[in-house]
Each structure stands twice: as C-alpha cells, then as structure tokens.
Amino acid sequence: MAAIEKGDEVTWNSHGGTAEGTVEREITEDTEAGGRTVRAGKDDPQYLVRSEKTGGTAVHRPTALTKKE
Template sequence: MTKRFHKGDKVRWNSHGGQAEGEVLKEITSDTEAGGRTVRASKDEPQYLVRSDRSGGEAVHKPDALEKL
C-alpha cells in the first residue's frame, strides 16, 4: 500500500546535503510540471510537492522517499 500524505504534513527526506525537513504543499495525482521537472503521477501512484524548511526550495518526491514527522 502506498503511503499517503496531506497538505501541511511535516516530512523528512534524504537530500544531497543529508536529511532535509519541510512541509507537503500538495499531492500530485496526474502528469504535470512541478519542482522544475515533468512529474509522472496518478491517483494510484501519487507524488508530493514539498518545501524545504531550510532553503525554501521546492521539490517533488515519491511517497517512499518521505517520512512523516
């Protein structure tokens, strides 16, 4: 079963500089442009747009890459 997150959830993920923490901005459930790249997503395989607390940068991650805090 795919992990689900909601807007406003605090999450942690691995980044180039180690661990990053931030907030889920939205769930992506269709193919779109987000976080500077083309995102392939569906209702069965969503991805999440997140914002880093430290840098303020936005990125898109698959649910398995995120850990809810």
C-alpha cells in the same frame, strides 16, 4: 505507514543529508512541478514539498518521505 497529506511536516534524504519541509500538495496527474516534469497518477501519487531550510520546492514519491512525529 500513515497517509501523507497537505500540511504534513516531513523529512527526506537529500544530497546534503536529511532535509525537512512541508507538503504543499499531492500530485495525481502528469504535470510540471518542482522544476521538472512529474509523471504521477491516482494510483502513483507524488508530493510537492517545500524545504524548511532553503524555501525551494521538490517533488518526491511517498516512499521517499517520512512524516515527522
């Protein structure tokens, strides 16, 4: 799997089906993002993504994201 980077267009499964958006940043330490407390580290990063449809943000683990071709 290719590494996910800032600016990548990605898809992920959402309650309403498949969502699309853009990676805004990699999170590598515990922080508040996407409306919740994020537990992350250099060996366990998460990614803040902005939804193309709603403009809202969410945080996902790399295994939940698929880079758009």
